[in-house]
Amino acid sequence: MEQPAVALDLLIETSWEVCNKIGGIYTVLSTKADTLHELYKDKVIFIGPDVWSEQNPSPYFIENPSVLKGWASTVSLPHGIKVRTGRWDVPGKPIVILVKFDTMYALNDTLFGEMWQRFGVDSLHAYGDYGEACAFSHAAGIVIESLCSYYKVGPRSHKNVIAHFDEWTTGMGLLYVKWKLPQVATVFTTHATSIGRSICGNGKPLYGQLQNYNGDQMARELNMEAKHSLEKIAAHQADCFTTVSEITAIECEQLLDLRPQVVTPNGFEKNFVPPRSRFKKERQSARKLMLEAASALVGRTLPEHTMIVATSGRCEYRNKGIDMFLDAIAALGVRAPRRETLAFVMVPAWSKAAREDLVKALESDHEGWHRLPDPVMTHTLNNPDSDPIINRIHAIGFTNSADSHVNVIYVPCYLNGTDGIFNAEYYDLLIGMDATVFPSYYEPWGYTPLESIAFGVPTVTTSLSGFGQWILSTTDNQLYSCGVNVIGRGDYNYSEVVDNIARTLADLNECDEEETAKISSAAMHTSSRAAWSYFVAYYIDAFEVALANRNTNRK
Template structure:
């Protein structure tokens, strides 16, 4: 039996959700009914509740402690899940005996943290709320597993723990002397991510240093509690795994243990390309061009024919994700293209969620008008942008045939709102000033001026069907774009380039990302397949900026048929990254853990 513990099973909050959900069918195929997921319970949980059955006595026992359990199936996946809400448990009164023998009355959360200090020397005196939440939840997971074993509901499962967030569960079982095969997977280290965010080259540092990192660094970046929990989880697991060679180097340096197995990430097998999917991609492309025209049209006319749509997406980690490389390369490209006589434009999106008060009023107003105008035009022509370049040109042709309709449409477009001399860079009102993305765009000369060949659009919210502007899921948006650029300095694995290729986008990653390193080893002639791997390691940033600018200029000048061919080739990259090629690394890790606990495990 396999029990997989994470905070993201049936709960979409981050990148690990993609890992767990996409590999789930392969676990279900192997373990069938002997697979159980344990996750966190809150309003984000995606669980179809089922009768608790034989679990009911255990749930009642935990409920008396303030631990709420919900049993069911992961909506759309069918896997068995127990989700736990331990918030009340953490606030319940409890007591512990300190080192002087004095009984201290406190809330349960602090008692758990004291136990972690006493038994594992995890210093959480100055810990943050998210550490406290994870520790209480993890401890509750440990209690659940303990009670399931005591009740003989499960016998000898292999336990898979994801990330430091699950560490308290593993350590609880260790503390209780419950000997089960344990596998701990770190997708990125807490301290490594913190170091990289300040501009430190973690991979180079890890490769050059002979000794592990000093614990004082965790205090310097105020992540000492998370770091020490992660270290102890790594040291106490039977098998330690990570998701790429990049992380393996980092893990040995940061956590003080060499990973036993690299469990490369994978993706689900793509469905066959259907006519319906092609039509949808065409519709989304038209919708994006319509949005872009509504964004820029109030300020100046320009052609949208043969436009190239690029994007970068990810957490708002400016240095780690390489936002500066993306922006500065586009700035350099913009200066070069101003010397070229061409109406072709590059529209560059930045998808990075931040704090906003909502979309700008003029953005919504103008988009609605543009949609209405295009709706009328569609009764006369199906191809506005490829045939006419923009809406005003299409209206002018229509006006020659039907003056009244053409005049009405021109009047409609005159009702668009215009604020300032050029379109704002951000589609939304930010809740703060001095934004580093906006500042870097301006410094790079990307101001959305009329003579700019590269136009920049900062979309500081999660793209979703209810985001208030495009109202499209992120993965749908990709289907209407051309180039995905992810110049990360720190990326433990990185699904975004794979997702980009799947959407038939020419894609960029780096030799500092886990996927980039995987591609260098496993995807022959990747660049000919529309996957470009930028050199970031042991290199000055300006050289990477120059390389990206050169590559983009070459794509800009590339004949349309070759460009489209490269997009088609990019979609084939996914064939090298499916779970049927990588799931075996997880199975190897489970077997290694089981072998440490006797032959009865290695049979399964």
């Protein structure tokens, strides 16, 4: 890799998802880490929340007190803040500081008043996770202040230091740095605007009506004032404001009254994909896990050549197109595909535990399998009456009966290796699939389809995702040549998109081994063009903008 255009003395990135796997931002940071470390070595430091305990340690954090020992052994942080130092257990093994911020809650009211006076952040109507996010990011800002003091990053030091903050959840940290450390250049990345996500989540049309929405007004209507205010002001105060796709840049310009200076699309790294020497074996292992769980539920052995399809991601029923996926699978069933089809909805919800009857069935003699009650889910739910996914599965009429040629199974838990049924991580199962579908209505980027093609699994997504827009701008959008099918989706063409997804899956169902191999190879080739080694250049641009703009007055 070539030497970066901008030299940095320190790059500190703060996110709620550092060593804390919740959603797509974890994937952004954990896959980007290797490339950043290659460029800047141990000048890269990630800061995340210490929400762990001895009984429940982070599986992603390797504690090592010798990391940053000179600072950690001498630092005395105020307000009872505690830190642990170590490495993130991902390629590149970057330095991590986990921050224990419990004592900061008591300072929130004072912080809110200070940020109202200095920047106009309106925290008056805050609720839910707002207080937690602000307590953490305030503590992170104090940690950054301490690091800068230790490394002698003063107003006259002429050192290039970047403090990068992800999402509204770290906005208070950015504003603290702007207040206390004007010599530090700040970058703020919104991976999705809080108000845009809320508009879509409340069933309102976003795209055809975007020009008619006022972000502040919608925040008041949807009770999002505090988060929206913090996000908007952090974007305006940052020395460089970025987002992950052009479709979200347009959204930011309308709802946050500011167009990002740089669009920083999300890359991926091949080091998360098994080498070719192990690929076939791991694919077979994944298929066995999924087919056995499904067979134990439906009470019969599903054939090895069953077509396995899935959707996954954040539990946002409409925004992520989970409703559309289920309707498309129902439409596929009407088409009577040649191969049996098994469709998984792998979306973490409010799950209670792995089903005991399913666990027992998997442990028993397979010849004694019988169809389990309600064989459409792997785990029990705490809220089965209000869970939209299981209710839609039942409403459509999926029963996974003996004569069902298309079966649907809901996996409402995090696939982190300890789910009780598969006991495997999501990537360990993804490699065994034949296709994925992510028909999102609101998707600023779309990691799940990119992950899919990186594993050679063809995917279907929509033109409303940032990833889909990237595919449309860089390929011919043909499955055989790029492994992706981007279907045009708008506010009012739901049924048309459902039919197009069903048709695409039916076509894949008919593919022979040679055609399947060709599509898989094309998918992998497309994913290689989204490697961080290419996309990191956009972050270098953002760093240059931030360094050029630091110390300037912004609205």
